[in-house]
Amino acid sequence: MGNNFSVLKDIPYGEHERQKFDIYIPENPHNKSGVILLIHGGGWSNGDKSDYKNEAGFYASSGYICAAINYRFVSGNINVFHELDDITSALNAIKEKCEEYGFNIKNTILTGASAGAHLSLLYAYTRKSEAPIIPVAVGAFCPPVNCWAENFLIGIKGEFEDWKYGVLSNCCGTEITKNTLLNESQQNALKKMSPQTYVSKECVPTAVFQGVLDDLVPFEYSEIFIETLKKAGVKNDFLVYENSGHALDKDPDKTDESRKIVLSYAEMYL
Secondary structure, eight states: OOOOEEEEEEEESSSSTTOEEEEEEESSOSOSSEEEEEEOOSTTSSOOGGGGHHHHHHHHHTTOOEEEEOOOOOOSSOOHHHHHHHHHHHHHHHHHHHHHTTOOOOEEEEEEETHHHHHHHHHHHHSGGGOSSEEEEEEEESOOOOTTOTTTTTTOOGGGHHHHHHHHHHHHTSOOOTTTTTSHHHHHHHHHTOGGGGOSTTSOOEEEEEETTOSSSOHHHHHHHHHHHHHHTOOEEEEEETTOOTTOOSOTHHHHHHHHHHHHHHHHHO
């Protein structure tokens, strides 16, 4: 710790107002060929890269180049696969910016919370072969892994249910309602956007951080996901927040543990 770093903000990687990133460059980087990529959450339709200011500062002060990105929000015209496209575009721009500073970036660890965790997993599991910077590991905080589950986002009820199904519809590009959620075409669309669908022995090392009391992404599904990774022979870590819900804010001691795990991945794989 204690490594000084500089921050370059709002660097564009596309023409859309959301297509921007911040990059944190240590004065004395431990690794000049890797970057930790931070992807914010917010239900695929909210949030900002500034949410990761403190985390990026921590990793940069630990000697690792970091970038935090914004991406286009889902809408009638934008789905999660367009958001994955944004990650590719951002990685291209990050690679170019790092080259200006004499760094030849080859590998990345993707990390994020909630929707950001989902995008991190889905990108690493499905776009590795085409990524301009190769995903080598993922740190996923309260990740949606099986979006087809009937009780997914179970805590969003009553007057907010229409919002929930609207977001799911926008995410997968297929109209979904409470009455059609379990129909075959809707299930197929949701499975296509679910990281668990793509688990195989080829998946990158994955750390999952999950609250037992999560009322949006049920804890049991992270347990199942970890077991699926184990059966596939994928290197994994599972850090349980015994007292926390989706915000992971009731187990302060776990913050240091989670950071140590991500740093251990950086030391091993970047």
